[in-house]
Amino acid sequence: MLFSDSRYVSSGTKRAFSVKGIVGMLLSDSRKVLFVHIQKTGGETVAEILTKHAPDICRLGAKHEFAKFGKLKLGSGWNDYFKFAFVRNPWDRLVSWYSMIRRATRITRLDALLSSRKRSHLQQRASNPLWRYFYENCSSFEEFIKNCTDQVEVADGALYSFAYNQLDYLEDGNGSILVDFIGRFENFSEDLRTLAMKAGIQSGRITHANVSVHRHYSTYYTSELEKIVRERFARDIEYFGYDFERL
Structure with a gap:
């Protein structure tokens, strides 16, 4: 589910929360992961898994933030995170x-x-x-x-x-990809398990959230x-x- 900004507690450029299923660029200091959420690519499912296994997960910047803006906010700390996204x-x-x-x-x-x-x-x-x-x-x-x-x-x-284009969310101003891993919606479960292994978490049974029926x-x-x-x-x-x- 999506939440209005009133549900967040502002903390500098990071926004902490105590509920699952939010959208936006998410990061965890304990897991050292950063998720760039592109709309309609399975992002709410990823957010729910991250929230379950990384209690310190927080939102960085605006909803569906571009990676280049996240890099600008984090500065040299950007390279401390394993950064990923999904495309479709x-x-x-x-x-x-x-x-x-x-x-x-x-x-x-x-x-x-x-x-x-x-x-x-x-x-x-x-x-x-x-x-x-x-x-x-x-x-x-x-x-x-x-x-x-x-x-x-x-x-x-x-x-x-x-x-x-989805690349707009992932590139810097020179066309270089800023994330370390790009999963595919078409291969969602397998790619999500790969990411879970890299982050040291258990993905468990994967159920898609916010699914559009068509x-x-x-x-x-x-x-x-x-x-x-x-x-x-x-x-x-x-x-x-x-x-x-x-x-």
Whole structure:
């Protein structure tokens, strides 16, 4: 589940918390790990595991912070941490993102009382500038791809955008990767176990959190939409070797 900033206790540039499932760049001094959370790549599952096994886990900076900003905040201490992130096929990731935000329109106040995750999504529906931009600019998946993935700044200088390549979260200003390990959503369980071994923790049984329910991503795309994503997210597709796969 997601939490508003009022649930955090500020401590310099680090934000400590006592509940699980938050989003953002997370770090643990005891485990010497730092997680760069890219939206819709399994990050909430990673956050829950880290919270369970690293009591000192805290959030560094803003939600879904870029690695380069984390490096700026930590300075020379950046190199003390094992840094990692997960990425996902861009076509699949956009379907998941669209499905999550669109489904939030059906959440009632009763739903929110019974589910902390739905309560969070209800709050974001009203206050998240990126979500508001979504609702104002698209009523279908076609409009989402055409209207919401073409520009970075969507509201009042907001850092979040549907238009960022995932590499934007991971590179410095010169195009060098700042993290030590990049897992893949498509190989999530195996890569997460590898990370757990490196961090000296037990991943245990892995259950995905904040899962978006939808059909296979390819069924959402026309040839035109597939091409738009291929062009706009070309850096991710080329670097990570992703391709569009139809059922």
